[in-house]
Every structure is written in C-alpha cells, then in structure tokens.
Amino acid sequence: MENNEHIPCVELKKLVKRFPETVAVENVSLKVKQGEVFSLLGPSGCGKTTTLRIIAGLETADEGEVLIDGQVVNKIPPYRRNCNLVFQNLALFPHMTVEENIAYGLERRKTPKTEIKEKIGKMLDLMHLAGMEKRYPAQISGGQKQRIALARSLVLEPKILLLDEPLASLDRKIRKELQVELRRIQKELGITFFYVTHDQRVALAISDTIAVMRAGRLEQIAPPDEIYDTPRTKFIADFMGATNIFSGRAALKGDREVRLESDEGLVIFAFNHKNIPVEKITGISVHxxxxxxxxxxxxxxxxxxxxxxxxxxxxxxxxxxxxxxxxxxxxxxxxxxxxxxxxxxxxxxxxxxxxxxxxxxxxxxxxxx
Amino acid sequence: MANGRVRKFLTKKLNLSAFPVVGPISIWILLFVLMPLAVIFIISFLGRDIKGSIVPSFSLDNYRLLFSEGSEYAKSILRSILFAFATNAACLIIGYPMAYWIVKYGGKIKPFLLLLVIVPSWSCYVVRIYALKQLIGYPGIINNFLLNIGLVSSPIEILYTPHAVILGLIYIWLPFMVLPIYASLEGIDPSLLEASVDLGATPAERFLTITLPLSKGGIFGGTILTFIPAFGDWIVPLLLGGNKVWMAGTYIAHYFIVMGDLPLGSSMTVFLTTAIVLMIYICIKLGGEQAIERIL
Amino acid sequence: MRSPKKGKILFIIIVVGYLFLWGPIIVLGFFSFSSDSYGTRWLSFTTKWYGELFQTSALMDAVVRSLIIASVTVVAATAIGTLAGYGLYKYKFLGRRILRTSILLPITVPYIVMAGALLVYFTRVIHIPLGYPAIIIAHISFSAPLAVFITLGRMQRIDWSLEEASTDLGANRLTTWRLITIPLLLPAIFSSAVLIFPWSFNDFTITYFVAGVGTSTLPLYLFSMLQYSLKPVLINGISLIFILLPTIGILVVSSLQRETKKTR
The missing domain is CATH 2.40.50.100 (RNA polymerase II/Efflux pump adaptor protein, barrel-sandwich hybrid domain)
Structure with missing residues (x-):
C-alpha cells in the first residue's frame, strides 16, 4: 500500500441536509485523520447523528461531498461503503445468536466458513467474550451487548468505525470501563473512530480531536485539552462546564493583555494567547x-x-x-x-x-x- | 402452624383479593365454555340408537362410524385440511405483500389503508359470501357480462366447485392474515434494517435475513387466524359448494341441526377440535410465543 | 437502490388484494340499482328495491333483534372482560394460567365447535330456552374473551405507579378505581365495545345454532332470504346498506379517537 498518511480518512465538504421543518446539517466541513478518534460533540438535535448517518450512507446529503479515503462516496450504497456503524440502541439482531450476529457481515461478503469461524474467535478474544457464542442478545448484559455490537462492525475491518453514542444507555461505572476498553481496542486495531456524543466527559476522555456542533454548524474543531481550556464561544464554554461566563466590552491593555468591562461592571483581565482582535472579543469564561x-x-x-x-x-x-x-x-x-x-x-x-x-x-x- | 399455612395459602396462593375482578369470568367460562365442551366430549363416547338418540353407555361406535370405509365425514375432514391449507397459503401470498406494502409505503395514511383491509371483515359474513355468489354464479354478474359481450357461448361454471369454496374462504379470511403480519412488521426496529444494510446486506438479503425471520410471529399468528376458521367453516361450502363439496363443519351443522343426531355430531366436533389443537400447537412451536401475542 | 420493477410487482399485488376485498361488495351495491330482480344484469336505474326493503317489516324486526342482542352483549361482555383483563394482569393467583388458556378457548376453536357444544348444553343439560337468553349467553362467552385480551394489551402500556400514587395520597381502593384505573382503561373499554358490537350484530354461526324458532336476527334473516327469496336483488340492497353503515361507523369512531388523542 502506498503511503496515504496525508489523505484524510473521512472528509466532509460543505455538507448540507435539509428536513421538511428544519435544516439538520448546515455547511459542515471537516477532516478525520487516519487512525484517530474523532468526536462530534453537541446537544441532542444539533445534527450530529444526521452527519454520521450521511457518512454511513443511511441518509443522503442535499449538498456537499463525503469522501472516504479520498474518494467521493455520495452515490455508493451503504452496503458497499467501507465503513460501519455502531447504533445508539446497538441494533443487535434479536433472532440471532452472538456468533450469528458477528458473522452477519462476513456472510454477506461470502467469506469462507472456516475464515468466519477464525475471525469470530479472534474478535471474541479481543472483546473478552469467549464462551458467549451461542447466547442470544436477550440473554446477555448491557456491557456485553455493547462489545458484541462493536465486534460485529469491527470484524469487517472497516476503514472507519462510526459510533452513535453507544455508551449512553449504560450506567456510569460500566461506561467508564468501556471507554478505556474502546480506546484499547482502537489502538490495537488502528481503526479510525468517528464518535458522536452529547456527553462532553466521554468526548474528552476518548478523543484525539473534538468537533463541537451546534444547530447544524461546527463551532470549533480542536484537541480535547484545547477545547476544554480555550473554548472559542460562549456556547462551547458553557457546554464544557465553564460555568462562569462574563460578557462585556473589551479593550487592549498593553501588548498581550485584554481588559474586559463586564455587563455587571466587573473589570476582568485576560491574557490574549491567540492574538484575537479586540473587536471580536465578546466575553470571558473561567472554569x-x-x-x-x-x-x-x-x-x-x-x-x-x-x-x-x-x-x-x-x-x-x-x-x-x-x-x-x-x-x-x-x-x-x-x-x-x-x-x-x-x-x-x-x-x-x-x-x-x-x-x-x-x-x-x-x-x-x-x-x- | 397449620393455621398459618392455610392463611398463607389463602392470601398468597389463591389470592382471594383477585376474586372480585376475575371471579365473574371464571364462573362464566366454566359454565358456558368448559362445561359445554366437556358435555359433548362425554356424549361423543356414549352409544346411540338407530334414530340418533343418546344411549347412556360407553361406546366407541361413533368414532368407528366416522371413519368407516367410504365415510363422507372422513373425506370431508381431508377436504377441510386441504382447503384450509390452500386458503392459508393464498392468504399468506396476498396478505404478506399487502401488510409489507402498507408498513413500508403507507406513510401517514397507514391506519386508513389498514382500515380498508379490516372493514369488510366487520360486515355480515353471510352477505359477503352472497356477494361473491352473485358475482360468480349463473345467473351471475360475471357470466352475464361475458355472455353479453359474446366472449363465451355458455356460462362458465365456477359456483358449486371446490374452487369457488376456496375462493370464498380466501375472500372471507384474508383480512385476518394481514392484521397480525402488519403488527409484527410494524414492530420491527428500523435500526435493525439499517444495521443489516450497514453490514453489507443488499435489499433482498436484508428482507430474507431480518424482515422475514422477525415477522415469523405474525405469519404464524395469521396462520392460526386463517387456517382454523377456514378449517371449521361450514357456510362457505354450503353456499358456494352446493351439495357437492361439504367440509367437516358442514357435516357437524347437518348432524346437529337437521338430523338432531347428537352423539355423531359430538364425535365429529371432538375430532375436529383435536385436529385444531394439534395445529395450534404446531404453530406455536414454529412461531414461538410471538404467534400468540400477534393474534391478540 | 430500490428496484422499480420489484416495487411494481408489489404494487400490483396490493391493488389486486384491495380489489378482491372490495370488488364484490361494490359491484353488488352497483347492481342494487338495476331493475333486474336477480340483481345480476343491468336493465335500468331504479331505487324501487330500497323502497320495498324499508317496507318489509320482518327485516326491520330482525334489525331490532340484532340491535338488542348486540347492546346487551356489549355491556355485559365489556364489563366482565375488562375486569378480568385487569385481574389477570395485576394479580397472581392459583390457576391464573389455566384461566388464561380457558379464556382463549372460545376465540380459537372454530365457531361450529362452540356452537354445537352450546346447543347440546342448553337443550340437554341446563335447559336454557333457545332464543334471546341463549343467544346473549353465547355471545357473551365469545366476546368477553375479546375484551380480556384487548384490556391485557392496554394494561402493558399503562404507568401503574399512578395507581400507587393515588393510594399513597390517601385514596382507598374503590376511589382509586373510580378516579385513576377506569379512566386509564377507558381506551381499552372503548376498543372492546367497538370490536364487540359489530361482532355480535353480525354473528351468524353461533346465533344460528341457539336461536331456536322466532328469534331471527339480521344475519339469520338474510340467510333465509338468500335461500328462499324470489328477488335476490333485495339482498344486494341490504348488503350495500350493511357494508356502508359499519364503514361510516368505523370512520366516525376512528376520527373521534384521533380527536380525543389530539386534545390530550
């Protein structure tokens, strides 16, 4: 394989999706690097799941392009795209055993029986699920279902795995365990993850890059620490838990300092790391x-x-x-x-x-x- | 000690506090369902004299008579099974696509489309059979029309053939196949279908591996709802089959009402019921609990 | 992705299915306006058959009988059935499974079986006179189970903590029933009634067996007419009326239901 490190794993170019009542995705452009965990973070209804479904091919974009590995895939049906989705409700087939669930995708590809068996074995080992083969989804725990949904997609070795808040329904302790688990599996397999969530703690914990989405638009794309420490807008600051937000009028003080006179009449000083022009400054946040x-x-x-x-x-x-x-x-x-x-x-x-x-x-x- | 156990039995096990709500139906079912069935069960094993009156002594003669050589009743049982299977198969072939189409493309008018299927079944069924008879008989609407335009020179014979009976059975019982299948298809989580596509299934594979297995309950529920009544039907063969193609139910009605022969009628009924129970059992084994849920 | 050809085949099956279900009825209704007394040939337009129908007193008597039987059945069967559905869901008691299975019996065995059994039972064992009492008892045996299972279905979707909240706030069992439980069960009671009324009104087999002489309900009257009438076209007219009436009824009921859903 040639060196394609510089080609983004997934690229969205000016994506637009309109629904009868609203615009769900408005002019979204982003690049997901090979092998990273990319989180799309935002409150419910912000269009993040729609974006994910467009990448998976379950929805079609009204405008814009979706590129996987540098190729435009807008017209390729979901069953031929080299990406797989882990659903929010997991969507495990209730009438199939764990084994049959995991084998489902491989069977569609007409993979030989012996190879399927071997791959399932490896997957179950990786997920610490050996011995569960013959059980039905109704007979296993929430955390185990999670792993099976993951295994069912990962066994196909997709270019990119799309995850739609698969941890949302779990209780805190298991969720934390699985976060670590997810990261381990991702590192081990080197598959790119595209993770959609409304939980900023999950996003901070697992991501290499976070994109914050609000009402169909992207507000900021940056590594977790940057998003947390220096949120660009009031919305992000609030969303990331910086509950102290002061709006007001700013003036420059010296070279790298900003003096903000807040609406309540407080005078707050800030260090202008990024040299933001004073006329664009609308407020200050503090964790x-x-x-x-x-x-x-x-x-x-x-x-x-x-x-x-x-x-x-x-x-x-x-x-x-x-x-x-x-x-x-x-x-x-x-x-x-x-x-x-x-x-x-x-x-x-x-x-x-x-x-x-x-x-x-x-x-x-x-x-x- | 023993007293406490009795009290525990009365409050916990028997739970007398449930009696005000389930008491009425228990008594009713006992008096007017279980007892009548028990009575014909007993009568079917009693002797009969030449006129068909009950003789109070144990005997298997009724059953022997039913299955004696050349017995019309034995033939009619076979005919009933055959017709019921044909009806069931045809209802499935027409009913499944109908339910599927309504669920998939019905959109906002789904309830209306479903109503259009159900409404005919809510009108008097004698009238519906008559409607069919007027259509296919002679003088009948189709024959009159064909003769008028000269397409045929003599009336085509549909009425009073086995085909007419099967057609009638399908016509009457089709809605009862659509309903449970509709319910089971409607109950399939759409994300399962998306997941199968996401994992590489083509639309045809998706249908065969996900939709069809998950609507199994509806199919067997519908089978119970069409096979059993078709099997036990007696008016359709009477009105559309004339004297030639009586089904088991027609014989039962004949023996009870016209002949007043209770022992023979009872043994026919008991045999029919046994066959039905067997059929339900098979359906539940194949279709699972869901089959029962879907028909309720 | 979707092949248009497959869609077309599917669509044809649907059209055939609906035509099959509705065609005979519509054609029949159409020919009820023909002056041909067999009702199978178009001669000229007339409404005289309808005039004749409404003057047939036997027909009107039969309609009244059917209405009486259906009304009594609805009230009794809905009451018994709803109570039982509630009890089966809320209480564990000895024989619960047996009761559930027994309730299933009348709606799963063919009509002819129960009809024969009831006839023998009424005439030979408990001597209930054929006619109104026998018909109504038989109808309740069939329709109460329908109400039971409709109620059971509804019970699963009800938030029962409301009942607990009511007792917690100091209401006794009866008050809770009146103020909380019955309002929660109203949709089930309503659907039961809507299902049972036309069932009882239209039932043929069971009524035929236990009606005896002189209690001819509408379906029985139609059946005798069908066999002996010299003017079959009259039945065309009746058919049209009795297909149209339930259709209108159902449409009204379902739109009412939608209205109440909206206002909630």
Missing amino acids: PERIHVLAGDSKSRADNSFKGKIVEMVYQGDFVETKILLLNVENSRSIIVHLNTKLSQKSQFSIGKVVLVQWDKENSNILQD
Whole structure:
C-alpha cells in the first residue's frame, strides 16, 4: 500500500441536509485523520447523528461531498461503503445468536466458513467474550451487548468505525470501563473512530480531536485539552462546564493583555494567547476549578480578585461546588468555584462567610461569537 | 402452624383479593365454555340408537362410524385440511405483500389503508359470501357480462366447485392474515434494517435475513387466524359448494341441526377440535410465543 | 437502490388484494340499482328495491333483534372482560394460567365447535330456552374473551405507579378505581365495545345454532332470504346498506379517537 498518511480518512465538504421543518446539517466541513478518534460533540438535535448517518450512507446529503479515503462516496450504497456503524440502541439482531450476529457481515461478503469461524474467535478474544457464542442478545448484559455490537462492525475491518453514542444507555461505572476498553481496542486495531456524543466527559476522555456542533454548524474543531481550556464561544464554554461566563466590552491593555468591562461592571483581565482582535472579543469564561478562594480578610492586589459571600455549598466528593455572590456589583452576579474538600471544612469557608475569589489572567479564556 | 399455612395459602396462593375482578369470568367460562365442551366430549363416547338418540353407555361406535370405509365425514375432514391449507397459503401470498406494502409505503395514511383491509371483515359474513355468489354464479354478474359481450357461448361454471369454496374462504379470511403480519412488521426496529444494510446486506438479503425471520410471529399468528376458521367453516361450502363439496363443519351443522343426531355430531366436533389443537400447537412451536401475542 | 420493477410487482399485488376485498361488495351495491330482480344484469336505474326493503317489516324486526342482542352483549361482555383483563394482569393467583388458556378457548376453536357444544348444553343439560337468553349467553362467552385480551394489551402500556400514587395520597381502593384505573382503561373499554358490537350484530354461526324458532336476527334473516327469496336483488340492497353503515361507523369512531388523542 502506498503511503496515504496525508489523505484524510473521512472528509466532509460543505455538507448540507435539509428536513421538511428544519435544516439538520448546515455547511459542515471537516477532516478525520487516519487512525484517530474523532468526536462530534453537541446537544441532542444539533445534527450530529444526521452527519454520521450521511457518512454511513443511511441518509443522503442535499449538498456537499463525503469522501472516504479520498474518494467521493455520495452515490455508493451503504452496503458497499467501507465503513460501519455502531447504533445508539446497538441494533443487535434479536433472532440471532452472538456468533450469528458477528458473522452477519462476513456472510454477506461470502467469506469462507472456516475464515468466519477464525475471525469470530479472534474478535471474541479481543472483546473478552469467549464462551458467549451461542447466547442470544436477550440473554446477555448491557456491557456485553455493547462489545458484541462493536465486534460485529469491527470484524469487517472497516476503514472507519462510526459510533452513535453507544455508551449512553449504560450506567456510569460500566461506561467508564468501556471507554478505556474502546480506546484499547482502537489502538490495537488502528481503526479510525468517528464518535458522536452529547456527553462532553466521554468526548474528552476518548478523543484525539473534538468537533463541537451546534444547530447544524461546527463551532470549533480542536484537541480535547484545547477545547476544554480555550473554548472559542460562549456556547462551547458553557457546554464544557465553564460555568462562569462574563460578557462585556473589551479593550487592549498593553501588548498581550485584554481588559474586559463586564455587563455587571466587573473589570476582568485576560491574557490574549491567540492574538484575537479586540473587536471580536465578546466575553470571558473561567472554569470553576481554576478559581482560588481566600479568607475574606486577606489582602490581594492580584488581577481578577473580587469579594463575595458564600451562599450555597454542594458536596461533590473530591470538591465542594460553592456559589459565591459577588459584593459591590449590580444585578446580583455570582460565581461558581470548586472548593477543595479539606478547605471547605474550615469555618471561614462556610455559608454566609465573606471570601475573596481570585484567578490568574492566564486562566481567563477569551470568547468570541 | 397449620393455621398459618392455610392463611398463607389463602392470601398468597389463591389470592382471594383477585376474586372480585376475575371471579365473574371464571364462573362464566366454566359454565358456558368448559362445561359445554366437556358435555359433548362425554356424549361423543356414549352409544346411540338407530334414530340418533343418546344411549347412556360407553361406546366407541361413533368414532368407528366416522371413519368407516367410504365415510363422507372422513373425506370431508381431508377436504377441510386441504382447503384450509390452500386458503392459508393464498392468504399468506396476498396478505404478506399487502401488510409489507402498507408498513413500508403507507406513510401517514397507514391506519386508513389498514382500515380498508379490516372493514369488510366487520360486515355480515353471510352477505359477503352472497356477494361473491352473485358475482360468480349463473345467473351471475360475471357470466352475464361475458355472455353479453359474446366472449363465451355458455356460462362458465365456477359456483358449486371446490374452487369457488376456496375462493370464498380466501375472500372471507384474508383480512385476518394481514392484521397480525402488519403488527409484527410494524414492530420491527428500523435500526435493525439499517444495521443489516450497514453490514453489507443488499435489499433482498436484508428482507430474507431480518424482515422475514422477525415477522415469523405474525405469519404464524395469521396462520392460526386463517387456517382454523377456514378449517371449521361450514357456510362457505354450503353456499358456494352446493351439495357437492361439504367440509367437516358442514357435516357437524347437518348432524346437529337437521338430523338432531347428537352423539355423531359430538364425535365429529371432538375430532375436529383435536385436529385444531394439534395445529395450534404446531404453530406455536414454529412461531414461538410471538404467534400468540400477534393474534391478540 | 430500490428496484422499480420489484416495487411494481408489489404494487400490483396490493391493488389486486384491495380489489378482491372490495370488488364484490361494490359491484353488488352497483347492481342494487338495476331493475333486474336477480340483481345480476343491468336493465335500468331504479331505487324501487330500497323502497320495498324499508317496507318489509320482518327485516326491520330482525334489525331490532340484532340491535338488542348486540347492546346487551356489549355491556355485559365489556364489563366482565375488562375486569378480568385487569385481574389477570395485576394479580397472581392459583390457576391464573389455566384461566388464561380457558379464556382463549372460545376465540380459537372454530365457531361450529362452540356452537354445537352450546346447543347440546342448553337443550340437554341446563335447559336454557333457545332464543334471546341463549343467544346473549353465547355471545357473551365469545366476546368477553375479546375484551380480556384487548384490556391485557392496554394494561402493558399503562404507568401503574399512578395507581400507587393515588393510594399513597390517601385514596382507598374503590376511589382509586373510580378516579385513576377506569379512566386509564377507558381506551381499552372503548376498543372492546367497538370490536364487540359489530361482532355480535353480525354473528351468524353461533346465533344460528341457539336461536331456536322466532328469534331471527339480521344475519339469520338474510340467510333465509338468500335461500328462499324470489328477488335476490333485495339482498344486494341490504348488503350495500350493511357494508356502508359499519364503514361510516368505523370512520366516525376512528376520527373521534384521533380527536380525543389530539386534545390530550
């Protein structure tokens, strides 16, 4: 095989899909690299599943092109495309055993019986499912069904595996196990994954690249850490759990610094890593865990320090989600911080106490819309 | 100790609190379904005199008579089985595509298309048989028309042939095949069909490996609903078959109503029921629990 | 992807199927307006057969008898059947499976079997007079099971925590039934009634066996007419009326159902 590392595994060019009432996908372009896990992240109804179904060939695009391995596949029927789909509800055939389910695709390709047997054996080993061959889907657990759905698609050795939130229905513990499992299998087989989800934690945990989608459009495509630390828009910041978002008017201060006067009248400083032009800046976001909480009487001359009163504390195990109402501000603005559990046990950090919140300007993320 | 066990039996096992709701039907079914069936079962093993009256002594004569050489009843049983199979097969061949088409292309008017299938079955069935008779008999609409335009010189004989009886049975019982198949097709999760295509199945393969096996319950449910009534039908052969092609049911009616011969009528009925129970058993074995669910 | 040819074959089967189901009825109705007394030949347009029909008092008597029987059957069978469906779903008790199977019996064995058995039973064992009592008892035996299974089907889709919530909020068993359970079961009760009424109205075999003399329901009357009438065309007219009536009825009922769904 020639070196085709530089050819994207999947490429979407200006994809558009309209439904009678709405536009589901609006001008979506993206590239998925060979061998990576690419997540399409967004709230339900944002068009992510439609995008996935267009790649699989189960829906046809109204405009734009779908390329798999550099070839336009718009007109190729799903059963001839070299990509497979793991359905949200898994879609295991209820009238077939585990073995028959996995063999289904191979039989359609007229693979010899002995080869099928061998491949199924390998797959079941890989999935830690040996001994389940003769069971029916109704007789196995949720996590096992998951693996079988995965095996059924992977046994065909597709160029790309499309996954439509297959973990959504599982409980937290099994979901976490399977995330790790998924990553291991993907690394082992080197197959490209295209993963659609509405759960930002899953996306952060398994992806090499995340694309955030909103109302049919892509808002940002970047590696997980970048999406988390420097979300580009208010929507993404909110979606990624940066609950502290300030809108306001920005001005440049010096070379690399931004001074934002928020709608509530706060003055917030931020470090402009990406040299975003000031007229495009519409706000600033801060993750709750990046904010320090100091005793109310401490003196701080650092940037971004504000006085506030603790009004709510919700225990979360490793931290306490604390709501602090800022003092001397209009419109009763509050900030959410993650307070260290140890600290939260001290008397100066209890409900009703006045505290000082502060964060570094490097932790202020600049938002544009 | 024993007292506690009795109380436990009464409250837990027998659960008397259920009696107000299931009591009425239990009594009703016992009195007006099980008892009557038991009575004819017993009568079928009683003797009869020449006039067909009951003689209170155990005897297998009725059954011996039914299957004696050249017995018309024995022939009619075979005929019933044959006709019922033919009806069933034809209903399946017409009914499956109808149900499939309604589910696949029915869109918003699915309920209406289904109603169009059901409505005829909700009108008096004697009238429907008569409609068919008017159409195929002589003087009949088709024959009058063909004679008028000179396509045939003498009326074609359809009425009072086995074909007419089978046609009538299909006509009457077809809707009962469409309904359960429709229900089972409608119940198939569309993502299963997509999954099969995604895994490389062509449309034909998808139908054979997914749709057909998953509608098995509907097929056997429909078979129960068409085979059994066709097997036991007696009006269709009477009206469309004339005197020539009586089915088992026609004999039963004849013996009960016209001859008043209860022992013989009872033994015919018992035999017919046994055959039916066997058939249902086979259908459930082949079609699974689903077959039963689909007909309810 | 979809081959148009296969679609065409399928479509032809559908058209043939619908024609087969409706053709005879429509043609029959058409010829009811012909002045030919056999109703099989088009002579000239007339509505005189309909006039004659409405003056036949025996026919009207038969319709009234059928209506009475169907009404009594609907009320009794729906009540018994709905209760039983509820009980079979909600309670575990000794003999539950046997009861379920027994309820299935009347709707799975051929009519002729039950009809014969009931005739013998009524005349020789418990001496119930043939006619109204026998017909109604027989009809209830057949239609109550229908109501049971319709109710059972509906029960599976009901959120039963509502009933628990009601008792939790202090309602006793009867109040809960009145305020929660019956409203939840209304759709099932409604469908049962809609299914049972035309069944009872149209039943031929069972009624024929247990009607005795003088209780000729509409189907029985039609049957005798069919065999002895000198003017078969009259039956054409009746057929049209009795195909049209249930059709209209069903359309009205189903549109009503859709309305109530919308308002909810």
